[in-house]
Amino acid sequence: MYTIVLLVGFFIAAYIFHETTVKGKSCTSKAKLHGKTVIVTGSNTGIGKTTAIELAKRGARVILACRSKQRGEAALQDVKRESGSNQVVFMQLDLASLKSVRSFAENFLKTEPRLDILINNAGVLLIGRTKDGFGLMFGVNHLGHFLLTNLLLDRLKECGPSRVVNVSSAAHNWGTVDFDYLNTHRDLRVGTTWLDTFRIYGDSKLCNILFTHELAKRLKGTKVTCYSLHPGSILTELQRNQSTTVQLILKNIERFLFKTPLQGSQTTLHCALQEGIEHLSGRYFSNCAAKNIFAKARDDAASKKLWEISERFCGI
Ligand SMILES: NC(=O)c1ccc[n+]([C@@H]2O[C@H](COP(=O)([O-])OP(=O)(O)OC[C@H]3O[C@@H](n4cnc5c(N)ncnc54)[C@H](OP(=O)(O)O)[C@@H]3O)[C@@H](O)[C@H]2O)c1
Numbered sequence: 001m002y003t004i005v006l007l008v009g010f011f012i013a014a015y016i017f018h019e020t021t022v023k024g025k026s027c028t029s030k031a032k033l034h035g036k037t038v039i040v041t042g043s044n045t046g047i048g049k050t051t052a053i054e055l056a057k058r059g060a061r062v063i064l065a066c067r068s069k070q071r072g073e074a075a076l077q078d079v080k081r082e083s084g085s086n087q088v089v090f091m092q093l094d095l096a097s098l099k100s101v102r103s104f105a106e107n108f109l110k111t112e113p114r115l116d117i118l119i120n121n122a123g124v125l126l127i128g129r130t131k132d133g134f135g136l137m138f139g140v141n142h143l144g145h146f147l148l149t150n151l152l153l154d155r156l157k158e159c160g161p162s163r164v165v166n167v168s169s170a171a172h173n174w175g176t177v178d179f180d181y182l183n184t185h186r187d188l189r190v191g192t193t194w195l196d197t198f199r200i201y202g203d204s205k206l207c208n209i210l211f212t213h214e215l216a217k218r219l220k221g222t223k224v225t226c227y228s229l230h231p232g233s234i235l236t237e238l239q240r241n242q243s244t245t246v247q248l249i250l251k252n253i254e255r256f257l258f259k260t261p262l263q264g265s266q267t268t269l270h271c272a273l274q275e276g277i278e279h280l281s282g283r284y285f286s287n288c289a290a291k292n293i294f295a296k297a298r299d300d301a302a303s304k305k306l307w308e309i310s311e312r313f314c315g316i
Pocket of ligand 1: 041042043044045046047048065066067068071093094095096097121122123124140167168169170230231232233234235236237238239
């Protein structure tokens with residue numbers, strides 16, 4: 001009897017915790033997007049796919065920028081069906097290849113007259129190298145998006161008011177950027193263990209915030225604004241490359257403590273749609289509100305240095 005009372009108590013507490021703390025706030029913007037075009041990178045699954053569905057429901061023309069043709073085309077059918085919109089297009093983009101980023105941008109600029117919102121959502125949690133020899137998490141999570149944004153910036157300016165939304169993570173809190181190491185090794189730090197993977201992931205997510213900080217400065221005087229964000233802890237496929245044991249442990253914790261992809265897309269939607277946040281350009285958001293961050297994530301010198309080294313790496 002005592003055990004049953006304890007179990008019931010535990011589940012009630014878990015439910016209350018989930019409803020009040022885990023679920024988080026929702027985007028309250030009623031903005032409609034008819035006639036507007038949005039790109040969402042990594043939108044064949046997880047937060048990106050849900051974000052694409054929500055934006056298509058609001059009338060946007062949504063470009064699913066995904067690396068796998070097969071997964072991208074399957075997602076295209078799902079996004080069309082779930083949003084009830086036909087204004088959804090798949091275009092191939094592999095952020096682990098600067099050539100692919102350039103050919104995506106060329107194709108997009110040739111075929112699509114507008115760009116109103118660019119959502120740099122794709123992310124990877126895996127040690128490896130990109131096709132150009134950069135660390136995989138640096139290359140995909142930061143460098144590919146850096147190049148993509150720069151190649152699309154003129155179109156965003158022409159279509160202003162427009163926005164760039166960079167999906168970062170609270171994992172940036174344990175990140176650092178060692179520029180000497182980056183310069184020599186084209187990666188964020190050495191290591192191949194499980195712990196190293198999470199540390200390098202944190203470094204790459206710090207890059208997302210520094211990039212947004214510098215981008216906002218460079219966009220002053222234009223009608224383009226930009227934001228970085230933490231979506232919360234979300235049940236997605238992000239852990240898919242970890243060992244079975246790690247996945248088993250994490251999945252069981254996640255069931256209680258993590259948000260659904262729909263809940264996890266709310267801060268992205270807030271940054272993309274909320275009216276009146278333009279004066280917060282360059283800031284970091286979490287739970288649908290601007291948040292204060294550590295000095296290392298709003299360091300002017302580091303942001304400028306990251307911008308310059310990224311330009312050099314991309315050859316722009
Ligand atoms: N889930 C969380 O708890 C959490 C927390 C904080 C921040 N985030 C951030 O949220 C974003 C979305 O992650 P998620 O949780 O939705 O993960 P996910 O389910 O694993 O989705 C990641 C997406 O990125 C794509 N991607 C990976 N490598 C790519 C590449 N080389 N080129 C193009 N696309 C690529 C994936 O495509 P494939 O399916 O083809 O691999 C997939 O569509 C990421 O930036 C992540 O860092 C997530």
